Amino acid sequence: MATLIQSYEQQYSVLTADITAKIGRLKTGNEENREQLSREIHANFEEANDLLEQLELESRGAGAGSRVAAYRAELQRVRDEYRSVTTNSNNYNIDSEEVYDEWGGANEQRRKLLDNSERLERAGKSLTEGYRVVLETEQIGAAVLQDLSVQRETIQRSRGRLRETDEQLNRSSRLMNSMIVRALQDRFILVMVFLVIGVLLCAGLYFSVT
Template identity: 90%
Template sequence: MATLIQSYEQQYSVLTADITAKIGRLKSGNEDNRDQLTREIQANFEEANDLLEQLELESRGAGAGSRVGAYRAELQRVRDEYRSVLNNSSSYNLESEETYDDWSGANEQRRKLLDNTERLERTGKNLTEGYRVILETEQIGAAVLQDLSGQRETIQRSRGRLRETDEQLNRSSRLMNSMIIRALQDRFILVMVFLVLGVLMCVGLYFSFS
């Protein structure tokens, strides 16, 4: 990433030096091919602006500091010098105004396009982050549902054990009641036997003394 940024900066330096040299040749007024030279300068300005946009994008992507602001200021100074040279020539006054306006409009469109690209990147990042949060929430919800399902099964098993325990307690209670009733019956029978024996003994003693 740093190597690519340095390459853009070197290309920009070479390009601005070439533009400055061509402006010097245009300023001398000795060139016969002024139209061709003017077109080359305009193409160089567009290429330099494209390089600065690429440099700005790479610098932002790398999260590093950028000298794009200084480069743009330098390019604006060279552009003002070029405009001044054109304005000094009466035959190129109208063309210079139109060229500058066209370049300014194109630069503004590039700036808007760059801003829109940044907005789209931010929106894309926000959507990606939102999608990631949704996936995490879905995973957490699935884990909670699975946990609740396990707890439900545990509660159902506990209820089954409680019902079995209650049935066993009921059977034990009925068995205890049956045993108590039998014990009472046995005691009643013993009491009756003792009473009968007592009566028989009394009768026997009565007859024995009489």
């Protein structure tokens, strides 16, 4: 990243030096090559703007400070110098004011594009953060559902044990009732036997006396 930034800075320095040299030639050049020099300078300005945009984007991506503001100020000074040369030239055929306004409009459009790029980048970061929060929420929800599922299984097992215990208690109750009934029956039989024996004894005594 740092190597790429240095490469852009070197290219920008070469371009500004070339523009300055061409402006110097424009001051002393003859009328025949003024238009050609102006077109070349205009193309150099466009290329310099593109380089500064690339440099600014790379600097932002690297998260480091940059000298783009100083470079833009320097480029603006060179433009002012070029504008002064073209304005002071009486026999110049190209409308320098129109060219300068076009550059200004192009710079404003580039600035708006950069601002839009920043907003899109911030929106993208917000979406990424929102997506991360959604994923975390989904993970928490999945963990909660898993805990609820485990608790449900535990409750179901507890209910099953309660049913088994209730069934065992019912069986024990029925068994106890059966044992009580049998004990009552046995007692009734014993009482009946004692009564029969008593009756027989009484009858034997009666017949023996008579």
